[in-house]
Amino acid sequence: MIMDRELEGLSKELERLIKELKRLRKELERLVKPLQRVTLARQLETLVKKFDRLFKKFERLFKQFERLAKQLKGGRIKHYSSSQKILLVGEGDFSFALCLARAFGSAENMVATSLDSRGSLMRNYSKAMTNLLELETRGCKIFHEVDACVMSYHSDLFFMRFDRIIYNFPHAGYMNGSSSSERSTSQIWCHQNLVRHFFISALAMLTTDGEIHVTHKTSFPFSEWKIVKIAQDVGLYLVSEERFSLLDYPGYENKRGAGICDQTFPVGMSSTFRFAKNYLYY
Structure with a gap:
């Protein structure tokens, strides 16, 4: 079905986005470490924490999307x-x-x-x-x-x-x-x-x-x-x-x-x- 293909495509796109977000998180952590004694480090640490909260929220939504996609494919909701x-x-x-x-x-x-x-x-x-x-x-x-x-x-x-x-x-x-x-x-x-x-x-x-x-x-x-x-x-x-x-x-x-x-x-x-x-x- 067309809907199944669309859901599968969207699911793969979301997975790619999650991987990219994880990569960016590691990059942020790498940038923070050399700046631990600089005021900017605190700002970056705050940014990392905000990023983490956003990322966790995104992961929850993604899991909910996956569950919905399975229900839709199986004639259930x-x-x-x-x-x-x-x-x-x-x-x-x-x-x-x-x-x-x-x-x-x-x-x-x-x-x-x-x-x-x-x-x-x-x-x-x-x-x-x-x-x-x-x-x-x-x-x-x-x-x-x-x-x-x-x-x-x-x-x-x-x-x-x-x-x-x-x-x-x-x-x-x-x-x-x-x-x-x-x-x-x-x-x-x-x-x-x-x-x-x-x-x-x-x-x-x-x-x-x-x-x-x-x-x-x-x-x-x-x-x-x-x-x-x-x-x-x-x-x-x-x-x-x-x-x-x-x-x-x-x-x-x-x-x-x-x-x-x-x-x-x-x-x-x-x-x-x-x-x-x-x-x-x-």
């Missing part, structure tokens, strides 16, 4: 594979769904939904129509005006079962418009209510070994949502909590959705919480 039946809930401009579809090469096992109508998406998101068209070309089933709280009763989803149900950054909207505060008790309750009903609905749509994934901010006040406790209350258990990074999902642009829909927001400290059915609950 992070927690997901093309063999899984996947439902995406509450999509904004559908860029996350498209990211998965591109990694898989096909979206035939994917269903992507949004609370918005197709017309609303067209008005509110600059890339939504382009993303939707590519998803449809790749075989993704797309449904609009799907409420996450009652989606298990949706006529098109009622008989479907999924291996992975994904809801990224759930948000109930703002109760009091622009004057709303994420810290207020009533606002947090609204978010908790959304998550609780989503869990109940998603639970009914899971395969035997399926998982529900919720990506969510973990800093205050979002930590006050207590989504793990809510999940446990409805019959789910936490499989794992893993740090979320946008770098793991090339092309994904997280959107605000409420009010200024097409703007991104800082994800900050966020995790993907993976839940599965707790059979002891039943």
Whole structure:
């Protein structure tokens, strides 16, 4: 595939760059040694330390790139594979769904939904129509005006079962418009209510070994949502909590959705919480 050749070429180019950076580092060290008693040496030592920090950061990014390249070649990306039946809930401009579809090469096992109508998406998101068209070309089933709280009763989803149900950054909207505060008790309750009903609905749509994934901010006040406790209350258990990074999902642009829909927001400290059915609950 063309993508495979491009990834391989880029990987080799990055390897060459790392070797060149290592060579330059040794050259800097060589220059510092004869100047140990000169003021300039201190400046060079500072430069070497800065270089080291930059180099280590580059190495981390390179390792992450290599891991992503392997996932893309194998029809996998992070927690997901093309063999899984996947439902995406509450999509904004559908860029996350498209990211998965591109990694898989096909979206035939994917269903992507949004609370918005197709017309609303067209008005509110600059890339939504382009993303939707590519998803449809790749075989993704797309449904609009799907409420996450009652989606298990949706006529098109009622008989479907999924291996992975994904809801990224759930948000109930703002109760009091622009004057709303994420810290207020009533606002947090609204978010908790959304998550609780989503869990109940998603639970009914899971395969035997399926998982529900919720990506969510973990800093205050979002930590006050207590989504793990809510999940446990409805019959789910936490499989794992893993740090979320946008770098793991090339092309994904997280959107605000409420009010200024097409703007991104800082994800900050966020995790993907993976839940599965707790059979002891039943």
